């Protein structure tokens with residue numbers, strides 16, 4: 001199959017389940033907010049600032065990549081800045097036909113000027129609501145705990161997440177430097193989240209091996225895994241994750257930049273898809289990684305020569321993996337499949353497996369299938 005048109009990848013309905021608020025602001029907004037607040041930046045010229053922060057470049061490791069957030073967080077210390085950034089992130093997503101996003105951040109990083117945790121969550125929620133009103137984009141927040149902070153701090157954040165469950169928050173996450181900061185230290189926070197019937201995900205297998213993913217699944221009971229790039233190193237765990245349909249939140253470009261893979265061609269995305277894992281494509285950080293969702297799809301298609309059906313499966317798996325109530329998800333899925341079909345017709349594309357009457361992944365029967373995979 002020839003390369004799918006970029007416009008098609010732009011137009012199809014999509015999800016972004018792994019996107020950091022503080023890593024996804026517009027560079028112009030970062031500069032404008034800094035100017036308004038008299039916050040010194042190494043440069044006020046967008047291209048120069050990108051260059052200084054190594055935005056879109058390859059970093060030595062995850063820790064070096066994460067240092068860029070020190071700069072973005074300087075300006076995200078008041079309600080207006082948080083609301084604007086959340087709105088613009090959702091707006092940028094909506095403008096490339098992303099229908100649902102889950103925006104994650106650690107509220108503790110936005111307290112330098114004394115904002116309370118609830119005010120931070122409400123400020124982000126206000127921005128996402130504005131985007132919903134203007135573009136119809138659905139969204140939820142994921143509260144991140146950080147690996148290097150004490151377990152008690154994670155527990156406080158878990159309590160915050162639960163307090164805002166059904167009021168904007170849809171999940172809980174563990175982020176930050178993976179090496180020397182095992183997820184199992186934060187098991188109590190995840191137990192609290194689980195007992196309160198809130199969803200969770202854990203960044204794992206990005207900068208550390210399968211043991212980190214094992215802890216995320218078995219010590220923290222994560223419902224999804226952020227990245228999971230090194231899962232391929234343990235076939236047994238890979239099968240467990242496949243058998244339990246635990247989705248991986250793959251972020252291709254970011255994985256190259258943080259040195260989770262040494263080259264994009266060596267990314268396990270295609271192997272995971274061929275194996276049957278539930279895979280979602282995400283941006284991670286629109287600013288820090290210098291990417292868009294369309295670009296991530298384009299990259300996946302270019303490097304791994306994905307077919308029309310494989311792209312459709314990525315889209316469907318994105319919606320299936322959303323932290324959204326099942327009954328609502330079923331409704332959304334029907335609309336999404338209709339829209340996918342319309343966009344496909346516009347570009348003269350159709351399934352290569354549907355003509356045989358057999359769909360390996362039951363993607364055409366979502367909703368009716370008694371056992372959707």
Ligand SMILES: [Zn+2]
Pocket residue numbers: 018020175203226284
């Ligand atoms: Zn991330």
